Structures are given as C-alpha cells and as structure tokens.
Amino acid sequence: MAKLNIYSTQPLESTKAQSTATGIGVVAIVLWSSLALLTKFSGNIPPFQLLFLSFFIAFLSSLAILFKRGRASFRLWRQSAQVWAFKFAAIFFYHALYFFALQSAPPAEASLLAYLWPLLIVIFSIFVERKTFQPKHLVGAALGFGGCAVAILGQSVPLSGTWNYGGYAAALLCALVWSGYSVINRRYADVPSEIMGGVCGLVALAALPIHLMTESTVFPTISQWISVMLLGVGPTGLAFFAWDYATKHGRLSTIGALSYLSPLFSTLLLIAAGWTAPHWAIVVATLLIVVGAVIATLDRKRFPFGQANRNGV
DSSP states (O other): OOOOOSSOOSOOOOHHHHHHHHHHHHHHHHHHTTHHHHHHHTTTOOHHHHHHHHHHHHHHHHHHHHHHHOGGGGGGGOOOHHHHHHHHHHHHHHHHHHHHHHHHSOHHHHHHHHTTHHHHHHHHHHHHOTTTOOHHHHHHHHHHHHHHHHHHHTTSOOOOOSOOHHHHHHHHHHHHHHHHHHHHGGGGTTSOTTHHHHHHHHHHHHHHHHHHHHSOOOOOOHHHHHHHHHHHHIIIIIHHHHHHHHHHHSOHHHHHHHTTHHHHHHHHHHHHTTSSOOOHHHHHHHHHHHHHHHHHHOOTTTSOHHHHHHTTO
C-alpha cells in the first residue's frame, strides 16, 4: 500500500499521461457544475437525506459495474484501513462542513470562502510539483478566485457586516479539507479509483443516521427522484471517480486553476434554467475565469511569445 509522504519521490508520469489525467479532472469539474442546479430541482429534500440518497445511488451504480466485470473486480477494494479512512473522512466531512457553513453564515460569503479550495490546491501543489509548477498557475488561480468572488458577491445582497464565526470557520475548513485531500491523494497513486464506489457507500451509511436524528424525512416526487438519480450518477458519483484519478496522475496546479470553471458553469446553468437572473457580474466573472484558465494552461512551447520578443522577431 502507498504510504503517506509529504514530498513525492516517484518519477513524473509522461506528459501525455498527465494531460489525459488532467482532462479527466475537467470531467469532474463539469459534472460538479450541475450540482447546484440538480440540488435546486431536488426541492425540499433535507441536506443529509439528499446526501444519503445521492451517494447510495452512486454506490449501487458502482456495484453494478463491478458485478458486470466479475467477482475479481471486488478485490480492488482490498485496501488498508488508512486508505478507506482517508477517503471517507475527506468526502464526508467536506459535505458536512459545507452544509453547516451554508446554514450558519450568509450563503454568498460562506460559498466564497469554501471556494478557496482551487486556489489552495495550486498553492499546495508548489510543494508537491516542484518541477512542474509554474507561476502562471498561481496567476490563473488568483484570477479564477477573483471571478468566483465577482460571480457570487455581485449578485447577492451586500456583505452582512457581522461575523458568523462558526459558519465562516466551517467554510474555511471545508476549503482546507478538499484541497488537502486532493493534494495528499497523490500519495495513494497505486490505489485503484474503483475504491471510490465503496467510499460512496460509507458516506451514505454515515449520512443516514444523521438524517434520521436531525431531519424530517421527505418522500421524493417523481421529478425529485430524477434529480436525485442524476446527482448520484454525476456530481456525487462519476465526478469523484474522475477526480480521484486526476489528482493522482494529472497536473495538480493546472487542475486547481481550471476548477474555477465549475462555479462559472454552475451559475450559467442556473441562469439557463431560470433560477438566477442574468447580471453584469456574470460577464466580468466569465472574463476573469476564462482569462485565468487560459493563462494557467498556456503552453509556451506552442506560443513562445516571450522568446520571440527576446529574439527581436
């Protein structure tokens, strides 16, 4: 089993393999952009009931795939307790902290603090990807965070002016948990991503008693069931498999910078569905996030502007 180590001593994967894994990470980012819309369509289902249902569906979906592959596939779940605990704790506590933050602090401010995780991934990756990190990643992530701030705060009521310490602390912890998990997960590169199906089952199992003790159960309508099913297959299902693989084998700094596309796409989907009104902030946010993404992914070997200028061309 892989041992937790602060600095990687493994050789870097090929450029092609890293690019493919980074692209798979973008799949997770796109899927997560539908989270807000599908959550809206789920209506009045309480948070932990929704967490239980969506992750349980993700668990069942993964079981179906493993059964189709054969019993030998379940051997991939034979991992150490450390691996199971690490992945379960990250995913469960991220969602628990996020729900608590949104309930205890103004949603816009809590969301903004929670969305520090892509920027933190880029910062943390400096210590992990010593040879592949470039300043452009930090610039791109900073622009992305600026765009995220404009998108969230530009459409909300003014800042509350009061400090909701518990909610703000939860939002910051939320960002730290997910960014830390995403970077540390690279140390478990030899653990197959198929294990995420079992992790989804553990998250559902943990969410159920919390729901029963703290919430009133709502029986979903047909349209709500459809939303829950889509959540289980996409944002809380396939997205975690894709993210697991990407953070193990892709370029962490690039993935972090590109992650700010998720809140942008999320807002655009809400506008398209009529849940959010168009606003000037979306235009500014789009420009900042897209420019940040372009800077973070710019290949100087293909576009050697700086070198051309130095050569007088």
